[in-house]
Amino acid sequence: MDFDLTDQKIIELEEKAVKARELVIETLVEAGSGHSAGPLGMADIFTALYFHILNHDPKNPEWSDRDRLILSNGHICPIRYVSMAQAGYFPIEELKTLRKLNSRLQGHPHRTALPGLETTSGPLGEGISQGIGVALAAGLDKKKYHTYIIAGDGELEEGNIWESIMFGGKNKMDNITLIIDRNNIQIDGFTEIVMPLEPLKNKFEAFNWEAFEVDGNNIRAFVDTIREARAVHEKPTVIIAHTIPGKGVDFMENDFRWHGNPPDIADVPGAPPKGQQGKVALDELRTLQGKIEK
Amino acid sequence: MLNPNLHLNPKIFDSDVETAPTRAGYGKGLLELGGKNPNVVVLSADLTESTHSHLFAEKYPDRFFEVGIGEQNMAAIAAGLAVTGKIPFIASYATFSPGKNWETIRTTIAYNQANVKIAGHHAGVMTGPDGATHQATEDVAIIRALPGIEIMVACDSIEAKKATIASCQTDSPVYLRYTRDKTPIMTTEQTPFEKGKNQTFWICTEPICTIFATGYLLHEALLAARELENEQINTLVVNVSTIKPLDEDGILNSLSATRAAVTVEDHQVVGGLAGAISELLALRDPLPVEFVGLQKTFAESGTPKELIKKYKMDKDAIKTAVKKVIARKT
Numbered sequence: 356m357d358f359d360l361t362d363q364k365i366i367e368l369e370e371k372a373v374k375a376r377e378l379v380i381e382t383l384v385e386a387g388s389g390h391s392a393g394p395l396g397m398a399d400i401f402t403a404l405y406f407h408i409l410n411h412d413p414k415n416p417e418w419s420d421r422d423r424l425i426l427s428n429g430h431i432c433p434i435r436y437v438s439m440a441q442a443g444y445f446p447i448e449e450l451k452t453l454r455k456l457n458s459r460l461q462g463h464p465h466r467t468a469l470p471g472l473e474t475t476s477g478p479l480g481e482g483i484s485q486g487i488g489v490a491l492a493a494g495l496d497k498k499k500y501h502t503y504i505i506a507g508d509g510e511l512e513e514g515n516i517w518e519s520i521m522f523g524g525k526n527k528m529d530n531i532t533l534i535i536d537r538n539n540i541q542i543d544g545f546t547e548i549v550m551p552l553e554p555l556k557n558k559f560e561a562f563n564w565e566a567f568e569v570d571g572n573n574i575r576a577f578v579d580t581i582r583e584a585r586a587v588h589e590k591p592t593v594i595i596a597h598t599i600p601g602k603g604v605d606f607m608e609n610d611f612r613w614h615g616n617p618p619d620i621a622d623v624p625g626a627p628p629k630g631q632q633g634k635v636a637l638d639e640l641r642t643l644q645g646k647i648e649k
Numbered sequence: 650m651l652n653p654n655l656h657l658n659p660k661i662f663d664s665d666v667e668t669a670p671t672r673a674g675y676g677k678g679l680l681e682l683g684g685k686n687p688n689v690v691v692l693s694a695d696l697t698e699s700t701h702s703h704l705f706a707e708k709y710p711d712r713f714f715e716v717g718i719g720e721q722n723m724a725a726i727a728a729g730l731a732v733t734g735k736i737p738f739i740a741s742y743a744t745f746s747p748g749k750n751w752e753t754i755r756t757t758i759a760y761n762q763a764n765v766k767i768a769g770h771h772a773g774v775m776t777g778p779d780g781a782t783h784q785a786t787e788d789v790a791i792i793r794a795l796p797g798i799e800i801m802v803a804c805d806s807i808e809a810k811k812a813t814i815a816s817c818q819t820d821s822p823v824y825l826r827y828t829r830d831k832t833p834i835m836t837t838e839q840t841p842f843e844k845g846k847n848q849t850f851w852i853c854t855e856p857i858c859t860i861f862a863t864g865y866l867l868h869e870a871l872l873a874a875r876e877l878e879n880e881q882i883n884t885l886v887v888n889v890s891t892i893k894p895l896d897e898d899g900i901l902n903s904l905s906a907t908r909a910a911v912t913v914e915d916h917q918v919v920g921g922l923a924g925a926i927s928e929l930l931a932l933r934d935p936l937p938v939e940f941v942g943l944q945k946t947f948a949e950s951g952t953p954k955e956l957i958k959k960y961k962m963d964k965d966a967i968k969t970a971v972k973k974v975i976a977r978k979t
Contacts, residue, residue: 425729466732466761474732475761481725481753488729488737491714495690495735515753518719522726525717 358408358582360575368574371441372402376603376640378437378450383617384633386433386453389462392600392613393507394434396538399572400596404503405438408581413443416470422500423473423489427482428507428536429463430615435472436460444471480513482506483533487519490531501585502531509541512550517562523591524563532584533564533593536571538600540611559593571596604636651871652852656839661871668831671865672770674809675827676701679738682814683709689817690730692716692739694723700740700770700827720746721753727765728757736764736817742776743769743785743826747792759795764820767798768813772826773915774943774960775865775953786943790920792824793893800893801844802826802914804867805834808890811842818844828915830953832865844891847899851886853878857978858971859903862913863889863922866941866962870913873967884971895925901934909974910938913967915957918942937977939970 360368375398383389405411410422426435433453440447445459452458459469463477474485486504493500510516523531535555543549552558559566565587569580577596584592600614601607606626616623618632627635651657660666682689683705690712691705697715706713716723720741727737739746747754747767758765769788776784792798799821803809809827816823835850836842850867851860851874862870867888874886887903889896904910910930912923918940930936941962948960957963 474729475756478752478756480721481728481757484722484725484753485729485732485757488726488731489733490729491726492730492733492735495712496733515719515721515725518716518722519726522716522719522722 358578360407360578364407365575368402368406371406372398372574373603373640375402375434375437375441377637378440378447379433380604380618380633380636380640382433382437382450382453384619385451386455386617387620388454389433389617390430390615391607391617392540392611393428393431393536393538395604395607396598396600396602397431397434397505397536397571398603399574400534400577401434401438403574403577405442407578409503410500413439416444420498420500423486423502425474425482425486425489425502425504426464427476427486427504428479428510429476429482431536432464435464439471445469479507479510480516483516483519486531487523487528490528493530504531504533506533506535508535508537508539508552509546509549511535511552520559520562520564527589528591529588531591532581533591535593535595536598537595538598540600540614542614544611556595563590565590565592566595567592568595568597571598572602603640605639606635650852652849655841655848655850656837657850658834658837661833661835661868662875667834669806669834670829670831671803671806671809672701672827672829674803674806675740675768675813675825676704678810678813679705680708681810682817683712686736686817688734689736689738690714692723692727692737694718694720694741694746696741696770700768702740721750724750724753724765725757728761728763731763731765732761736766738766738768740768740770742771742783743788744771744783747788747824748785751791755795758822759797762797763822765822766816767822767824768827769824770827771829773828773864774948774956774962775915776829777953777956778950780950781947784948786915786917786948787920789826789892789916789922790924793920793925797822798893799823799891800826801891802863803890804864804888805832805836807834807836807838807840808842812844812890815842815844826864828865833868835868835871842890845894845896846891847896847903848888849885849903850888851884853883853885856883856885856907858882858909858911858975859885859887859907860911860913860967860971861887861889861900861922861926863892864915866913866915866957869957869962869964870967873964873971876964877968877971882971882975889922892922892925895929897929897933900926900929904934904936908936909978910936911941911967911970911974912938913941913962915962916942918944937974939974941967941970
């Protein structure tokens with residue numbers, strides 16, 4: 356399991372991540388509701404997962420040996436849907452149906468609506484447990500697939516998450532890797548004001564997990580950390596990925612008010628007027644290396 | 650008289666009728682399922698012996714998972730196991746599961762269509778001395794409101810084993826209700842059992858009321874029916890072992906001659922069997938109904954016998970309800 360990354364591959368992934376951010380903005384504008392900050396912040400990690408890390412087959416979402424990706428903070432599903440579409444799970448065109456009647460792209464991911472989602476989530480705090488169940492089945496079936504679980508940082512305020520963390524630690528589950536989107540925001544404000552989580556790494560270590568921290572918007576660093584985490588076998592592993600909420604769009608970055616708002620719906624202080632937010636966002640999207648030509 | 654076609658326990662009315670707890674039926678059912686189906690797995694939240702999950706745990710340790718006191722975690726882990734092809738049974742006291750973990754069940758099991766079997770133990774006031782905090786009296790109501798979960802409530806320990814096994818007949822999530830104390834054995838191994846089908850345990854000529862009972866209180870209903878017969882009040886007594894899907898045609902047929910119903914359950918008179926039958930009758934055949942159950946209150950510590958007497962769920966309460974509903978017939 357080496358996940359080797361050439362410089363060329365990094366460039367490809369970064370360009371894909373920028374494209375993913377554009378699709379997220381377009382999709383949210385079309386939908387008229389949904390969450391902006393989390394999907395934009397997590398675009399690099401989702402791109403790395405779908406296009407480099409996961410062992411999967413978009414044309415065969417039921418392939419029994421596939422790696423599993425469980426999304427616990429289901430509200431950031433716009434980026435998951437975008438990555439899935441880019442990867443070929445369904446046509447890019449279908450992204451326009453997000454949150455609309457009869458859509459397979461439900462506002463919060465629904466397992467039976469769309470092949471490839473693995474679980475249903477939305478109410479926070481249930482994905483780690485579900486991921487553990489999927490990983491336990493791998494053990495029973497003697498299968499080698501890996502289960503990646505993504506959870507939010509605010510989400511860690513749900514007490515039952517710590518039930519699952521205790522369970523993972525107890526069973527020394529090395530076939531799961533938990534990724535925390537540490538973007539420091541939640542609906543009512545910054546996490547450290549609403550319900551402080553720090554010291555967070557220590558909390559996981561106290562529960563007998565091996566904890567890593569990384570810049571979640573740096574694809575090379577993230578992949579390197581995945582490699583390190585996958586090499587740990589005597590404990591479950593968690594990667595606390597520090598991301599910028601709204602990454603890629605100047606007027607959204609680090610502003611918790613964009614947690615639950617799509618562009619173009621509301622006037623937000625410091626942002627362009629509401630009808631222009633989507634357009635400005637698309638114009639401004641830039642790579643991690645600088646602005647891109649439009 | 651007792652329905653001879655059902656091969657019921659001939660000693661039902663004896664003072665020394667055999668008794669056993671329905672939770673023992675869960676344990677035995679799991680053991681049999683475990684032997685037949687390698688995909689059956691069992692989870693426990695620190696109540697392994699109390700829920701009789703230990704029989705399975707001892708025989709199939711690789712397929713048993715102890716999660717400690719974490720019912721929400723237990724339900725969602727089960728969901729993950731289920732979508733990966735396992736058939737998980739989760740057990741706890743019903744106040745905690747489906748009580749505490751109701752939303753987890755709603756999202757990851759019911760809405761997610763995950764094939765999880767949920768065993769709610771210590772159901773009803775008959776849980777006894779632990780008191781109201783541990784007596785699940787709203788669990789059927791909260792599960793019944795969820796689309797996609799079936800509900801079975803066995804009348805005795807023998808039926809409980811059959812119901813546990815029957816829960817695996819389909820891939821639907823199922824809620825199974827079990828009680829703590831020993832209760833009278835009314836059926837035998839030969840008594841037929843079919844998920845979704847009621848059975849008339851007490852038959853007579855020219856009945857004027859139908860008593861629908863679910864769970865161990867069926868025995869109180871049979872006692873009531875026998876005593877009422879001596880007062881020339883003839884009733885049918887029906888065992889409703891599956892509350893969802895309700896045997897609608899069976900219920901309506903049971904009422905075609907009597908035109909009056911009494912429901913009996915160790916549960917609030919809100920939302921459980923009383924609610925299910927009332928909804929059916931309101932839509933299909935409006936008839937007078939009286940509800941025997943917990944009358945919109947919490948109970949307290951006591952022995953099961955004391956509690957069902959104080960909270961009016963015993964045979965005397967059933968007899969009173971029968972007379973009341975007959976008087977309401979137009």
